[in-house]
Amino acid sequence: MNLLLFDPSEREGDERVRIRGHRARHLREVFAASPGHVLPVGEIGGRLGTGTVLQVDGDDALLAVTLERDPPPRLPLVLVLALPRPKMLRRLLRAVAEFGVSDLVLINSERVEKSFWQSDLLGGAMLRDYCLAGAAQARDTRLPAIALRRRFRPFAEDELPALCAGRRALLAHPGATLPCPASPAGPLLLAIGPEAGFNTFEAGLLAAAGCTPVSLGPRTLRVETALVAGLGRLGAPGALA
Numbered sequence: 001m002n003l004l005l006f007d008p009s010e011r012e013g014d015e016r017v018r019i020r021g022h023r024a025r026h027l028r029e030v031f032a033a034s035p036g037h038v039l040p041v042g043e044i045g046g047r048l049g050t051g052t053v054l055q056v057d058g059d060d061a062l063l064a065v066t067l068e069r070d071p072p073p074r075l076p077l078v079l080v081l082a083l084p085r086p087k088m089l090r091r092l093l094r095a096v097a098e099f100g101v102s103d104l105v106l107i108n109s110e111r112v113e114k115s116f117w118q119s120d121l122l123g124g125a126m127l128r129d130y131c132l133a134g135a136a137q138a139r140d141t142r143l144p145a146i147a148l149r150r151r152f153r154p155f156a157e158d159e160l161p162a163l164c165a166g167r168r169a170l171l172a173h174p175g176a177t178l179p180c181p182a183s184p185a186g187p188l189l190l191a192i193g194p195e196a197g198f199n200t201f202e203a204g205l206l207a208a209a210g211c212t213p214v215s216l217g218p219r220t221l222r223v224e225t226a227l228v229a230g231l232g233r234l235g236a237p238g239a240l241a
């Protein structure tokens with residue numbers, strides 16, 4: 001645990017926080033934490049600092065916290081991602097939060113299996129839990145805002161043009177002639193397709209909405225590799241706000 005994240009609702013007064021469940025067990029069992037143990041903490045959506053364990057007992061721990069610094073800058077990027085299979089989505093959510101992506105839109109595509117939309121993961125709490133794991137890894141307190149769009153065409157025609165306006169909007173597309181830019185300044189949007197790729201009609205609608213097709217190199221990458229390559233390239237220092 002690089003960072004113990006707590007929710008504002010877990011505060012007990014100005015400087016005390018009571019955590020319960022797996023985080024308290026982790027403190028006890030993995031860190032062998034006892035009163036006086038100091039560790040990095042962060043308030044979800046807020047600041048970072050240090051926590052000193054006051055009590056730890058079973059599934060419950062009380063800490064005194066001091067929050068004195070802001071979290072790292074976010075990557076001002078809307079990631080438009082064709083919904084991947086649930087197992088991959090878990091890993092991608094963590095990576096998206098690790099990179100500090102500000103917004104994630106999970107969309108449908110002809111080549112997204114319908115069953116993926118039935119996954120329990122999309123229920124709400126689990127999406128947040130995987131993002132929290134990524135944020136804790138990266139020592140961040142802020143989570144991406146997540147939206148689900150189950151119909152491709154209304155999203156691409158009615159919503160995407162407004163999302164692209166004022167952003168450098170890119171479609172990661174194998175075979176595109178333009179290379180993906182490195183750390184461009186300003187707000188960004190990156191669209192990544194499903195494992196079998198967007199079909200020609202979908203790629204056309206994304207381009208018509210304002211997304212410029214770009215290449216991440218001559219090799220066709222798996223979605224999760226393309227995502228890390230794209231975010232790594234766009235989010236290198238210089239693109240951060």
Ligand code: SAM
Nearest residue numbers: 172173174192193196197215216219220221226
């Ligand atoms: N046969 C599919 C195609 O040609 O679109 C392959 C899809 S690829 C496995 C999955 C997604 O990762 C693509 O839709 C694209 O968004 C992204 N991707 C993979 N390799 C890429 C590359 N070299 N350049 C740009 N995007 C890439």
